[in-house]
Amino acid sequence: MSNPFMEIYDTLLNHYGNPHWWPADTPYEVMVGAVLTQNTAWTNVEKALANFAGSWKPCLIASMPLDQLKLIIKPAGFFNQKAIYLKNITSWFQTYHFDVSLVKQEPLASLRKELLSVKGIGPETADSILLYAFDFPSFVVDAYTKRLCERYPLKVGDNYEAVKHAFEQNIPREINVYNNYHALIVLHGKYYCRKRRPLCEACPLGGRCQNNQQKN
Ligand code: SF4
Structure with missing residues (x-):
């Protein structure tokens, strides 16, 4: 059975590569x-x-x-x-x-x-x-995450804890996946899935995203 959470992750990782977050030394x-x-x-x-x-x-x-x-x-x-x-x-x-x-x-x-x-x-x-x-597997949710979930859509609930729980239930409990996934969503929200005028036609998730399919 397909897992849309991992389909998104794999597609974004393939598109952007490893984002190497967080930008800090300590x-x-x-x-x-x-x-x-x-x-x-x-x-x-x-x-x-x-x-x-x-x-x-x-x-x-x-x-x-x-x-x-x-x-x-x-x-x-x-x-x-x-x-x-x-x-x-x-x-x-x-x-x-x-x-x-x-x-x-x-x-x-x-x-x-x-x-x-x-x-x-x-x-x-x-x-x-x-x-x-501190390298704990605690998934980070932000406005970019909520926007992507709404548009794609992913069934995640409508408050912070529900969205966090949904991701944590559907992705491997691995630090590098948690780390990369949040960073990739932020990148995607900045470059493609923007608040106004998202770039759906060129979006790497466009083939599966309901928001894009509704436009066609
Ligand atoms: S197709 Fe459009 S709405 Fe869907 S994820 Fe891409 S940019 Fe966002």
């Missing part, structure tokens, strides 16, 4: 990027990240005055809120002595619950941190 850099990218384009995050001038040590951000942190991250927008959120996630990491190996010893479910209790960390940010910073 797990803490992933955590900072995951907070800064909330409600803004990655290009703005890059400007904020450049302002750190390579000072990625969480102990530096933990001790940095809040006003200084706000100035550094200003290009990412919502900097008053995000500076507090960065302090919050850094405090959470500090409970593990900033030690990635200690975080990785914890069960996924309890870590996710902990992250979701941190003010400023919603499901998408929590799952991005779990997957891309």
Whole structure:
């Protein structure tokens, strides 16, 4: 029996190749990027990240005055809120002595619950941190994912947890698949399955996508 979740994955992977996500050198850099990218384009995050001038040590951000942190991250927008959120996630990491190996010893479910209790960390940010910073199989859902599911369509339910559950039930529980799949959906949402004027005629998923077939 065919699996549309894997058909999409295989087609996108074949089309784009391995996206090599997340664009960061350390797990803490992933955590900072995951907070800064909330409600803004990655290009703005890059400007904020450049302002750190390579000072990625969480102990530096933990001790940095809040006003200084706000100035550094200003290009990412919502900097008053995000500076507090960065302090919050850094405090959470500090409970593990900033030690990635200690975080990785914890069960996924309890870590996710902990992250979701941190003010400023919603499901998408929590799952991005779990997957891309700590290599846990926790599927990330975003607006691109929901749009593709609606258009293709994939039967996934209508809220974050339902969509996440649907993907996790239908793809192999392998870190590289989780990692690549989310990245491929983001790429596809930017280049083909755009919010306005999707490029259906040239889309690699066009042969199976109901949205495209309805146009023919
Ligand atoms: S055919 Fe169109 S709607 Fe369907 S996935 Fe491709 S771009 Fe999106």
